[in-house]
């Protein structure tokens with residue numbers, strides 16, 4: 001496979017340094033970069049030492065069997081003890097760990113002491129079912145407190161959890177159970193979604209019927225739907241967990257003991273079970289959460305809107321915040337129920353000070369209009385985060401102005417399921433941020449942008465993002481498939497981790513993520529990223545969201561085809577398409593002018609908000625659409641088809 005480096009086309013001059021006031025109180029200062037580059041491994045040892053270890057490690061980093069790594073070898077710790085017991089022991093048991101808000105408006109505040117008691121009960125319950133350290137447990141739950149309890153109970157007894165997003169199908173659940181040979185499923189009757197109960201149990205019944213490895217199914221009662229079927233493997237959570245002792249003696253596990261598997265889609269059909277372990281993972285989740293979000297555990301109310309079915313939910317709803325003793329908000333439902341201001345109502349109600357969400361959500365709010373957030377008091381906010389996709393400069397500016405009141409630093413955080421925790425991000429009290437750039441690798445992390453021959457492209461160049469040194473929270477492999485691990489991430493260039501993302505470096509050395517390399521188009525020999533064209537489209541006042549794909553073109557190799565959603569109230573009119581084509585040509589250059597622009601009502605997205613360009617490519621090239629099982633909402637492709645048929 002040979003490609004020319006990506007062309008560095010667009011240009012951004014705006015920069016937003018932190019205020020002197022913010023910088024003066026920030027957890028992380030510029031010294032952190034100097035400290036980490038002076039001795040990277042010693043730097044990570046210092047971060048690891050902020051956790052509670054039962055036995056200290058003997059070797060900080062063992063990279064002798066690369067790309068298989070060991071961090072903090074010889075050390076022993078318990079993740080749940082670090083997330084719960086030590087805070088309670090330090091007299092912080094009455095502090096709220098989660099403010100839970102259900103979609104119907106039911107609420108529950110759970111303190112660290114209460115969470116510890118509940119996790120202890122759940123740990124006892126798992127042991128009573130015969131679950132042992134190293135066994136795999138599938139968790140298939142909506143965003144309810146029991147999801148965090150179930151994960152922590154597994155961690156406490158050394159069982160390996162595999163969280164499967166509640167929106168996934170029975171078949172997706174079954175194949176993940178099979179791959180990990182899970183012995184237990186933790187699920188519930190259903191969750192609340194857009195004002196209605198959404199049943200989960202039927203999918204579990206179907207999956208478990210075809211999964212001989214499953215011995216029991218633990219069922220949380222959430223919606224109280226009375227129409228659920230009951231099998232002889234099913235046990236009510238409240239019966240079994242509720243009757244256990246609220247204390248549980250935790251044992252410490254090796255730093256490299258497996259903590260969880262999380263499946264992520266690969267380029268081929270079979271999902272990859274990304275494996276994370278204990279000590280290094282918790283070290284980096286906790287360090288990044290404290291420094292990237294500037295967490296002040298005593299005063300902040302932190303809200304990461306991610307679902308626990310996504311890695312962001314693992315590292316930044318559960319492990320990072322709890323390791324740091326934070327108070328978090330957890331919300332069950334969708335942003336549009338019962339009205340489009342629900343999130344901002346929650347920010348006002350709980351005085352949320354740190355908000356971490358995805359560009360897709362921000363662009364949706366832009367489409368709904370800024371008068372909605374304007375109706376709420378959001379002066380409590382002080383740090384804003386973004387993750388999941390490149391954030392277009394226009395969405396970044398909107399986030400800063402409308403949500404952040406022009407006052408909050410934005411941290412655009414690049415990382416992956418595989419990296420376990422944040423890798424590239426501004427530090428909010430240090431970095432002068434540029435709208436749309438994740439800026440630079442955080443202290444302790446080494447990233448580079450290289451060309452086909454693995455040569456650094458240098459400032460002003462474009463190519464592939466690689467990581468050049470092992471990091472504590474890196475994946476330890478793909479469950480049951482070491483060869484695929486080496487092949488997927490380490491075989492393209494020796495000694496470099498290939499992330500699969502295109503990136504460019506600007507004149508100042510800031511990193512601009514350009515999307516997955518398979519999303520890069522080749523138009524008449526120019527390699528143009530979908531992200532740049534999408535950002536140009538979103539910078540036009542009538543556009544709310546855009547997705548761009550390269551469709552086979554007889555003359556140019558690939559032609560640029562854009563799918564756009566217009567902002568609320570905009571009339572598609574006669575000129576819009578022509579105006580937008582010219583706008584892109586003006587913003588980037590005539591080479592990037594889309595061959596075709598289609599106005600659509602929705603875009604196909606995965607659960608974590610990533611646009612599935614593969615499906616749009618099918619539309620653009622006039623094919624039947626391929627596998628849609630990972631779509632968050634499977635009806636979207638029909639909407640697009642109908643929109644196109646009606647002449648949009």
Ligand code: 6R9
Pocket residue numbers: 264310311312386387388389390391412413414415416417418438499500501513514515516608
């Ligand atoms: C955390 C998460 C990983 C892929 C990654 C990249 C994209 C994530 C991004 C970003 C640009 C950011 N991505 N954060 N692209 N800027 N700030 O999203 O994990 O679901 O495994 O996806 O997401 O393409 O390679 P995961």
